[in-house]
Amino acid sequence: MNTLSLNKSLMQDIITALVEMEELCPELYLFIDETPQLISDSDITENGPSIIALQEYLQTLKCQLVKAGNTSKLIYNA
Numbered sequence: 001m002n003t004l005s006l007n008k009s010l011m012q013d014i015i016t017a018l019v020e021m022e023e024l025c026p027e028l029y030l031f032i033d034e035t036p037q038l039i040s041d042s043d044i045t046e047n048g049p050s051i052i053a054l055q056e057y058l059q060t061l062k063c064q065l066v067k068a069g070n071t072s073k074l075i076y077n078a
Contacts, residue, residue: 003051010054017061025068 022029049057 006051007049007054010051010058014054014058014061017058017065021061021065025065028064028068 018029018032021032
């Protein structure tokens with residue numbers, strides 16, 4: 001998988017996690033300063049955030065969902 005495809009895949013997983021957080025834990029979602037939900041595919045480039053940064057952000061979101069007592073569908077796809 002090339003870098004651009006991996007970035008798009010990670011962004012989709014991040015969006016899924018954020019949607020779950022918004023629905024299941026709105027009290028946590030309120031503290032998210034930035035959400036990539038409005039980013040279009042054309043905005044995702046190889047020069048965007050690093051793969052490592054996206055993976056760490058996704059892992060943080062997953063951990064927050066687990067700590068809040070919600071089992072994310074995304075966790076099983078990791």
